[in-house]
Amino acid sequence: MIKNITFPVFIFCTLGLLACNKSANSVEPSDISTKQSNSEQVAKLNTKDQEIVNEYNQATDLITTGDVDGFHKQLKALIPKIKSISDEKQRNKILINVYTQLEMNHEALDLNEKLLIKNPSYDKQEYKCLLLNRLDKKEDLPKCYETAANLIKIELDKPEIKNNPEHPYSEWSYYFFMYQAGHHEYKEKMTNLIKSTANPKIKSDLQTAFDEEVLRK
Numbered sequence: 001m002i003k004n005i006t007f008p009v010f011i012f013c014t015l016g017l018l019a020c021n022k023s024a025n026s027v028e029p030s031d032i033s034t035k036q037s038n039s040e041q042v043a044k045l046n047t048k049d050q051e052i053v054n055e056y057n058q059a060t061d062l063i064t065t066g067d068v069d070g071f072h073k074q075l076k077a078l079i080p081k082i083k084s085i086s087d088e089k090q091r092n093k094i095l096i097n098v099y100t101q102l103e104m105n106h107e108a109l110d111l112n113e114k115l116l117i118k119n120p121s122y123d124k125q126e127y128k129c130l131l132l133n134r135l136d137k138k139e140d141l142p143k144c145y146e147t148a149a150n151l152i153k154i155e156l157d158k159p160e161i162k163n164n165p166e167h168p169y170s171e172w173s174y175y176f177f178m179y180q181a182g183h184h185e186y187k188e189k190m191t192n193l194i195k196s197t198a199n200p201k202i203k204s205d206l207q208t209a210f211d212e213e214v215l216r217k
Contacts, residue, residue, distance in 0.1 A: 049085045056082065056094055075101055083209075096127075105134045122151035122173075142181045149177035169196045174207050176213065187214060
């Protein structure tokens with residue numbers, strides 16, 4: 001998987017086309033609903049922080065039982081403790097996960113905006129677009145998607161990205177976001193990319209995403 005940039009996380013993960021778990025050290029919205037790994041955090045977190053992370057991990061176990069209401073109740077009760085985590089990266093990561101699980105979209109948007117100001121990235125920008133859509137702020141979406149596309153383009157121009165076999169995912173992402181921003185000529189670019197992709201798995205993934213996110217919208 002491309003390290004710095006991959007593809008529209010929520011699109012491909014929602015469609016079940018790719019495994020979307022990431023390491024415990026990244027602060028990405030695509031980590032939603034995943035348990036926090038302790039392997040790299042034990043030495044870094046103080047005892048109090050680690051205890052809260054452990055509580056969060058225990059709460060996520062309720063997902064496997066199918067007790068969604070119980071899971072949501074525990075997450076909501078944990079929010080004050082999570083906000084007290086001194087490790088900023090871990091605190092923000094878990095808060096983003098919790099806000100998304102509980103559909104606390106205003107809170108998620110506010111936190112994500114702060115993270116974007118500190119460290120702009122395409123995936124956080126994409127997450128902002130998702131939240132704006134959920135909050136029915138349609139007037140803000142074109143600019144949001146174009147900003148996401150521009151952030152992707154910066155990465156696409158890097159040699160290491162161009163040489164990665166999963167490059168078509170990233171290129172498709174750029175075209176998709178430009179299309180979402182109102183540049184409808186990028187629809188043809190998406191179809192041409194799908195036709196020219198040799199890898200059958202990637203070709204199928206892109207076609208499925210195109211069918212679901214472009215043709216059926």
